[in-house]
Amino acid sequence: MSKDAPPHISGTPDAPSTSTARRTRRSPLRRRRLEVGDVNVVDKSMMKKAVGGTVVGNTMEWFDVGVYGYLAVTMGAVFLSEADKDAQLLFSLGVFAATFIARPLGGVVFGRLGDRIGRQKTLAITLLMMAASTFAIGLLPGYDTIGIWAPILLVLMKLLQGFSTGGEYAGATTFVSEYASDKRRGFLASILDLGSYMGFALGAAVVSVMQLLLSESDMVGWGWRIPFLVAGPLGAIAIYFRLKIEESPAFQATLDAQEASAKAGDETDSLGTVGIFRAYWRPIVLAMVLVAAVNSVGYALTSYMPSYLTDSKGYDPIHGTLLTIPVLVLMALCIPLAGKLSDRIGRRPVLWIGAGSTIVLAVPAFVLIGQGPVVTTLLGLLLLAVPVTFYVGNLAATLPSLFQTSSRYGAMGISYNIATAVFGGTAPLIMQGLITLTDNDMAPAYWLMFTSVAGAIAVVFMKESANRPMPGSMPSVDTHAEARELVAGQDENPLLDVDALPFDTLGSQQAPAASGGTAGSAEAADAGTGR
Incomplete structure (x- = not known):
C-alpha cells in the first residue's frame, strides 16, 4: 500500500464551490461513485462506550494535573x-514543567504503537502507566527522610507520568474523532475535555477538602499523599x-486493508517518525502553533492561577484553590456547547473566537484579579x-x-506533545x-496575547474540517437514512470530495470492519429491513 500523503493545506481553506466539485467528479480519472455500502453508519452503543472509555482516562489524567498544580506550594x-x-x-x-519534557518521547513511542497495533490497546497501556506513577508519588518519602533523593525520585515519577500522558490525549482525541459521525465530531470530541476539566476540578476539590x-503542618507531613493515592482505585x-471498547471503525478498516495487502505480498510499511515529519511537516507546524496558543491560556487558568493567587496576590492556599473550582466546573459544562457550535459554523470561526477573546480579555482579566476582592x-x-472554552471545545476535533x-x-x-512540552x-x-x-x-497577560496572535495566524492556513470526512476515512453518518441521502446528493454536496475518498486503501469493498456500524452496514441493514 502506498504511503499516505499529507492533507492539503491552503490559505483559502473553505470548501470548493459546487461547480468546481462537479467538474472534479466528472473527471475521467474518477475511480467510481460513492455507494451506500461505502458509508460508515455509527454504532451508537459502541460510540457511547468509546466516549465513556476515553473520558474516564482524560478525567484521571487531569485529576493528577489538578492535584499537583494545587499542591505546588506544599510539594x-x-x-x-x-x-x-x-x-x-x-x-x-519546574518539576511540573519537567513532566512535559517526556511527553514528546511518549507521543512518538505510543503514537507509533497506536498506528501499528491499534488505538484501544495503546490507550489501555498509557492509562495503566499513568495510574501507577501517580499512585507511586503518594508513597514517596520527603526531603527530611532521604535528602536529595526525594526530589530526584519525584522528578523520575513525574517524567514517567509525562511519558505515558504523551500517548493519552493524542490517542483519545484520535479514537473519538474516528468513531464520531462527520456532522457531530466537534460535539462528541469536546466531551473529552469536559472530562478533563471536571477531573481538574475534582482534583482541586479534593485538595480543598484536605486543606x-x-x-x-499535617498537609506537609502526610495529608498531601492522599490525593495521589486516590489515583490507584480511580485508575483501576x-x-x-477502557478495556470494554473496541477499535475505531476507520482504523480497523485500515488494519484490514494492510493485512490484506501483506497477504498479497504488497508493501504495507507505514510511515515512521521521520517519514511522518517529512510528509506532514506543514500541518504539524500549524498544529504546534495552535496547541501553543491553547495551552498557554489553558494552563494559565488551571495550573498557574492557584500559585499566582497565593504567591502574588496574597490569597491563602485554601481560597486560592476554592476560587478556581466554580470557574472550572462552569467552563467544563460549556465546552461541549463550543464543540457543538463548531459543528454548525465551522472549526475555524470558533477557534478565531478563542484567539480573539484571549487578545481582548487577557489584560482586563489580570487587572480584575489584581484588584483584591x-x-x-x-x-x-x-x-x-x-477563550479557553472556545479553544478547547474545538481542539480535539x-x-x-x-x-x-x-x-x-x-x-x-x-x-x-512537542507543543505542550514547550508551551x-x-x-x-x-x-x-x-x-x-x-x-x-x-x-502573563501580554504573554497570552502574543501566543494567541500566533494561534490566529495558524488558523488562517488550516483547512475547514467540520462536516467533512476525515482524511483517509470514508464518510461517517448517524443513520441509514443519512447514508442514502449522502449518496444521492454526492454530486451537489460541496462538503464531499468523492475523488479524495480512500476507495483503494480502506476495506469497505473488501470486507466489513470488525466493529458494528462500519462500512457496508447501511446497505446490509436496508436489505434486511426491506427499505
Whole structure:
C-alpha cells in the first residue's frame, strides 16, 4: 500500500464551490461513485462506550494535573524543605514543567504503537502507566527522610507520568474523532475535555477538602499523599471501562486493508517518525502553533492561577484553590456547547473566537484579579475561562482532521506533545519567570496575547474540517437514512470530495470492519429491513 500523503493545506481553506466539485467528479480519472455500502453508519452503543472509555482516562489524567498544580506550594515544602519559599515554588513549578519534557518521547513511542497495533490497546497501556506513577508519588518519602533523593525520585515519577500522558490525549482525541459521525465530531470530541476539566476540578476539590480539614503542618507531613493515592482505585475503574471498547471503525478498516495487502505480498510499511515529519511537516507546524496558543491560556487558568493567587496576590492556599473550582466546573459544562457550535459554523470561526477573546480579555482579566476582592477575582477568572472554552471545545476535533488515518496517532503524538512540552507544561514557569524578571504582574497577560496572535495566524492556513470526512476515512453518518441521502446528493454536496475518498486503501469493498456500524452496514441493514 502506498504511503499516505499529507492533507492539503491552503490559505483559502473553505470548501470548493459546487461547480468546481462537479467538474472534479466528472473527471475521467474518477475511480467510481460513492455507494451506500461505502458509508460508515455509527454504532451508537459502541460510540457511547468509546466516549465513556476515553473520558474516564482524560478525567484521571487531569485529576493528577489538578492535584499537583494545587499542591505546588506544599510539594515544594515537602521535597525541598531546606530551601526558601521562592526557591520551593520555582522547584515545584519546574518539576511540573519537567513532566512535559517526556511527553514528546511518549507521543512518538505510543503514537507509533497506536498506528501499528491499534488505538484501544495503546490507550489501555498509557492509562495503566499513568495510574501507577501517580499512585507511586503518594508513597514517596520527603526531603527530611532521604535528602536529595526525594526530589530526584519525584522528578523520575513525574517524567514517567509525562511519558505515558504523551500517548493519552493524542490517542483519545484520535479514537473519538474516528468513531464520531462527520456532522457531530466537534460535539462528541469536546466531551473529552469536559472530562478533563471536571477531573481538574475534582482534583482541586479534593485538595480543598484536605486543606480545610487539616492544618498546614499535617498537609506537609502526610495529608498531601492522599490525593495521589486516590489515583490507584480511580485508575483501576478507568482501565476497566477502557478495556470494554473496541477499535475505531476507520482504523480497523485500515488494519484490514494492510493485512490484506501483506497477504498479497504488497508493501504495507507505514510511515515512521521521520517519514511522518517529512510528509506532514506543514500541518504539524500549524498544529504546534495552535496547541501553543491553547495551552498557554489553558494552563494559565488551571495550573498557574492557584500559585499566582497565593504567591502574588496574597490569597491563602485554601481560597486560592476554592476560587478556581466554580470557574472550572462552569467552563467544563460549556465546552461541549463550543464543540457543538463548531459543528454548525465551522472549526475555524470558533477557534478565531478563542484567539480573539484571549487578545481582548487577557489584560482586563489580570487587572480584575489584581484588584483584591473575591468578586473581582472571580470575574477575572471567568474572563480567562471564555477563550479557553472556545479553544478547547474545538481542539480535539480539529487536530486529528489534519492527518491521514494510517499515521494520525503518530502525527498527533508528535505535534501535540512537542507543543505542550514547550508551551503548556512550562506556562506556569514562564509566567512566574516573566513576573520575576519584569516585576510586573501584568506580564502573563501580554504573554497570552502574543501566543494567541500566533494561534490566529495558524488558523488562517488550516483547512475547514467540520462536516467533512476525515482524511483517509470514508464518510461517517448517524443513520441509514443519512447514508442514502449522502449518496444521492454526492454530486451537489460541496462538503464531499468523492475523488479524495480512500476507495483503494480502506476495506469497505473488501470486507466489513470488525466493529458494528462500519462500512457496508447501511446497505446490509436496508436489505434486511426491506427499505
